Amino acid sequence: MAKQLDYHTIRAIFDRFHAAEPEPKGELEHVNAYTLVVAVALSAQATDAGVNKATRGLFAVADTPEKMLELGEEGVTQHIKTIGLYRNKARNVIKMARILVDDYGGEVPNSRAALQALPGVGRKTANVVLNMWWHYPAQAVDTHIFRVGNRTGICPGRDVVAVERAIEDNIPVDYQHHAHHWLILHGRYICVARKPKCGACLIRDLCQFEEKTQ
Template identity: 60%
Template structure:
C-alpha cells in the first residue's frame, strides 16, 4: 500500500495521476493574471470567492493598477471600487494595499521566493503561499483548498481531518513526477467533476479507483 496516508495502492495513485496528465498535460489556474504580483493579488482576492468572480474584478483592476506601486497609489478606497463585487472586499482591499506596501519596502517590489516572507504579507496564508510558490517558482507544493480537501478524503487518496493534514498526506503519497501539477489537477477535478453535492461519477476518469461509497454510477 501507499502507506497510512492513503487508502489507495501506489499503483492506483500512479494511475490516477497518469490519467489526469493524459487528459490535461499542462493544467492552468482559472485565475487570470499577467505577472507574479497579479497572481498573488488574485489568489488573495479569491478567498471565499469564485475564480470567475475574481476575474471579473481583476479584468478592470489590473489594467488600472498592474504593479505594487500602482496599487499603493490607488489606495484602499480606489481598490475597493474595483473589487466591491467580491465578498469581503473591504478587508481584501486593505490587505492588497498593505501587501503592496510591504513588497515595496522589503522586497524591492518583487514577489519573494520564500514561504516565510510570503506568509508575512497581509492577507497571505499557507494556501496562498503554496499557490505562488508552485505556479511562479515551480516548487512542488500542495495548496489545499476546499475542493482538494473534499476529494482527497472522498476518493481515499489522502484522508485527513484538516487541510494541513491533507497537505502533508498528499506530499507523502503523490509521486514526484506529478507534483508540479498535482494540485491543479485535483482542484479542477473537484471543481468540475467530483463536485460537492452531486459528483459527476459518470464523467470521472478514475471512478474505478475511487473509494467513495456513494458513487452515482455502478463500477
C-alpha cells in the same frame, strides 16, 4: 474518510489525469508574480470567475505594488466591490503593496514564510504562488482538494495540513507539480460537493467513495 490508496493505484489515477490534461492551469488571470498573489488573496471565499471579472480592470491600471499604492485603498475598493469581503481585502491589498515596496523593493518574495507574512496571505495562497509562478511543488489544499482527497483515498487527512502532507508523501514526484491543479479541477467540475458526477469520472473504478452516483 477513505483509507489511503496504495502507490500503484495513485500512479494509475494521475496517469489518467495527465493523459486527459497534460498541462493543467490555474484559472485565476494574472500577468506577473504580484498580480498572481493579489488574485489568489482576493479569491478567498470567492469564485475564480468572480475574481477575474473584478481584477481585469484593477490590473489594467495597477499591475505593480507601486501602482497599487498610487491607486489607494478607495480605488482598489471600487474595482473589487463585487467580491465578498471586499473592504477588508482592499485594505490588505494596500498593506501588502506597502510591505512589498518598503521591504522587498517591489518584488514578491519566493519563500513560504515571507509570503505568509504578507497581509491577506495564508499557507494556501503562498503555496499557490510558489507552485504557479516558481514551479515549486507546493500543494495548495482548498475545499475541493480536501473533499477529493478524502473521498477517493488519494490524500486523506483530517485537516488541510494533513492532506497537504499526504499529497507530498504519496503522489509520485513526477506528478507533484501539477497535482493540486488536477485535484482542484476534478473537484470543481466532476467530484462536486453535492451529487458528484461519478458517471463522467475518469477514475471511478479506482476511487474509494462508497456513495457513487450513476
